[in-house]
Amino acid sequence: MRFLHTADWHIGKKLHGYDLLTEQRDAYRQIKAIALQERVDAVVIAGDLYDRALPSEAAVTALDDMLVDLNRRQQLPILAISGNHDSGVRLGYGRQWFASTAFYLKTTVAEGLQPVVMGDTQFFLLPYFEPFAVRQLFDDESIRTEAQAMERLVAAMKEKFDPDKKHVLVAHFFAAGSHHSDSETQVQVGGLNAVPVDLLRDFDYVALGHLHRKEALQHEPTIKYSGSPLKFSTSEAEDTKGVWIVDTDTTPVTVTFKPLTPLHDLVVLEDSFATLLDREHDFPVTADDFIAINLTDTAPIPNVMQRLKERFPKIIELHRVNPLEVALPDLPPERLQADPFALMTDFFSQTTKHALNDQQTRWAQQALQQAMKEDAQ
DSSP, rough: EEEEOOOOOBTTTEETEEOOOHHOOOOOHHHHHHHTTTSEEEEEEESOBSSSSSHHHHHHHHHHHHHHIIISSOOOOEEEOOOOTOOOOTTTTTTTHHOOOOOOEEETTTTGGSSSSETTTEEEEEOOOHHHHHHHTTTTTTTSHHHHHHHHHHHHHHTTOOTTTTTEEESSSSEEOOOOOOTSOOOOSSSTTOOGGGGGTTSSSEEESSSSSSGGGGTTTSSSOOOSSSSGGGGGTTTEEEEEEEETSSSEEEEEEEEEOOOEEEEEEEEOOOHHTTTTSSOOOTSSSSSEEEEEESSSSSSHHHHHHTTTTTTEEEEEESOOOOOOOOOTGGGSSOOOHHHHHHHHHHHSSSOHHHHHHHHHHHHHHHHHHHHOO
16 A cells, blocks of 8 residues: 655645745645655545635635545545644535545544555544543543543554554644644643654554644654645745655555645745845845845844835745844933933934934934924924
8 A cells, every 4th residue: 555645735824914825736736746656546634624614715616626636537545634723514524425436534533433444554534633522432531631532542443453454543633752833723731732652653654744844753754744735934944845655565664755846935034134135146036935034134224124025025024133132321310401312313322233324314303303393383
């Protein structure tokens, strides 16, 4: 059995107000191409197909196009679960007849206990869950945490293990030892949702969703997050996105990473304002890339964002990496009676470590004159 493991598509997500459907459609085309090139027997999507429980019409149309293309046109079986961003009820509408075309979509915990058998492999499709759902399923009030719930679920799954087949868990949660990135929704309270990876050792492979970086469990050879197909935050700017190809014909299973190339990248640039605006200075970005800027200047820059956008139209973040921490001296009473313009220029110099330039001096004088005029009225 050979399958492709992906997750966290988050169809409909926006990046600081920018629509990502074009980038998401391109990532899907690459995933499909890899699936066909690798001649996989199925595609696993480990949750968070949508970015929100109430997706937009455009997001619904986009995901529908992808799933119809993958399952009906390419005739690839799909094994999918709902994640914490999905509405299980809405996403799962129609799942009873989806299986007629080998599209297995599970959105309830009880469904996760019944394996889907394909070739030499049993797939247990466990959607995102809260502990109370498992507590109700087993009528056991002692189940209070994700770890306790998962221990009970794994025990029930193992009762269904066929010893002549491989066993794959598809799930959506935070596994102990993994790390969040900034674009993920924090769903744990006091760390209660961390599932120890030791609970998962009896599976030949665990296809996880929820964390957006494949490196989240990089030391686990057969327990993997696929990560998201796109970069959703600056903390992922240096990541290589992609999918896993899993072959269960070997013992242990063989796992190979296949990278995706971003249509429009997310890049962090750190430099001075003058260098960033210098057209002679080449940066490895395009006009359509999403840019986060770490500005090294300490002096105030009028209209800084607007001026930077003239060169980098899609700025999503702007930070100053050298903020000044200035302790202003206490002014003696006689100094408080000084000329307002002198006080202002002193304050400016103390806080910025720079003197006013000619243009700033003119602005300050005009503002002061206007303020004094308004006071006189």
